[in-house]
Amino acid sequence: MSKYSLIKVKYMIKKDLVIIGGGPAGLCAAKMVAEANQSCMLIDRNQILGGQLIKQTHMFFGSEKQYAKTRGIDIAEKLVEDVKKYSDLIDIWEDTTVVGLYQDKVVTVLKNERYVKIQAKAIIIATGASEKVLAFENNDLPGIYGAGAVQTLMNVYGVKPGHKIVMVGSGNIGLIVSYQLMQAGVNVLSIIEASPKIGGYKVHASKVRRLGVNIETSCTIKKAIGHENVKKIETIKLDENWKEIEGTEKEYEVDAVCIAVGLTPLTNLLSMIGCQMKYVSELGGLVPIINENHETSIENIYVCGDASGIEEASSAIVEGYLAGLHACKKLGKFHPKNDELMNEYHQQLTNLRNGPFGEKIRIGLKKQGVCKDVS
Amino acid sequence: MLVKDGVATYEQVISRFPKQEFLVKPKAIIECYENIPCNPCSTSCPFDAITILEDINQLPKIDFDKCTGCGVCIYNCPGLAIMVCQIIGDKVRFKIPYEFLPYPNESETWHAINRKGEIIGDALIEKVMLTKRQDRTAVIQVLVDKENLYDFVTIRRKI
């Protein structure tokens, strides 16, 4: 018998609003809710709040309204500080994993090895994303890591993932993590990209290129070689139809490989509660269908940040503010500057999604059912 | 090509420089070639020399008459895409962002590096600036040969 079942659940905790996830979206939602004088419970499975910001050592883009030019690690600190100011209104449960979410809005969690039930009136889901994997021979060898894992290992725990690395993927994450690997003293042998064009911001590409790292487009990883660890990889060039070109194989001796091929929304809880979902490749995969108030197909279940579609952290921050405002408004608590802030945040989102890099997101959001905040 | 390998073309690079007679005084060179949502260069400029219109996806525009080459934008640019440049006789003085250890020491000679990461000559380190305001992005002032005006972009330690 597992030790968890030994503890009897004696009572149900009652809360007006539960926010699941303490990354940028969840923290910002909590802040807005508290400013509207609405109490809430903020649940996060990690020991430290801040989500993936706690490993972002680079300065952020966007406008200063979303903390542009501030390093991610410092944005995390500011957002957490803001939330902790409202300790009378925000009940923070760290190191707590949500294990169940039910249609009657009961949230079940594991906290200190205890199983606890919470009855909520409204729930904001801000669970973020998980890293995609790539199919190739021996892709399960130890030493082959997601780019986020590499960032966590080196920027949170101070451990190098290896000495010689190849980065697979040239989106912003691939480019940024390559730069951060070099700051940690790791040799980045090459960045390979299957598409004929670099995926991320060119300023990031230029930053690693001038350090001598080659970015090879139309190139993918064919296989990894090794027994207990990855020792070598083989790459191959792709033609305009994404077909492998025989004879263009190239070997790299490595002790780690970093896979940066994108993120997918972490939507398990949304599926569990029965929200209507839709596959939208532009937003990273399966996403909840939402209305312009960030509400899902189930009344009073809201979603914000990467969980509702992959975007930048700056958008997650603004979406968090909006979801918070909408959720407490429906619970009857108006933020003193509700209308003004709503306009402002909608405008900010439209702005962030406006450029050529926002095009994919604009298409995705239209498929998802959101007509606001895109021009 | 920028979209293929991250290297800006010669035409792109020179389009960011003012006429050489402007460069008797230090001026900011903004290597931002792509419409991305970002505006700290413009909001941080103490002289209102850099403007980005209402839409933050617009490219920054610099007014070289207003730019004093103060270098505040160097460490405020999240893409580390700005440097300051001044022609002094047959040399060019650059101020560049630098985020690697070890930092150079004044009066050392390091390699001068181009946009492809290749060595193109020597860079004499004149100053290493790292104040609290710079938030861990050091600014290095170096002197390189004038022939490297449009090629130089960063430095590398000689080993």
Added chain:
Amino acid sequence: MRIKEHPILNFKEERKVIHFTFNNCPVTGYEGDTIASALHALGIKKLSESMNLKRPRGFYCAIGNCSSCRMIVDGEPNVKTCVTLLKEGMDVKVQSNKGEIYD
């Protein structure tokens, strides 16, 4: 494998040493490490084996999503070692099955 100096981050040099065992061998990590980060710093990348083919597995996501880092810790199987903090005296073993429910 530890980062000694970093231009942006400050890793405390004097951290409390934590003693634990890996497959019955005494090893050490630092306070603040997760089990997986401590093992990685020692060069140990194989944390588990796949259930059927017994292929070696390390962590993939390092934030508790993928479960590829599951190990037997103090006799308890399926512990996600990438998010479990290292504690003094822990007994950590490579896991090569589904894990058994215990009394």
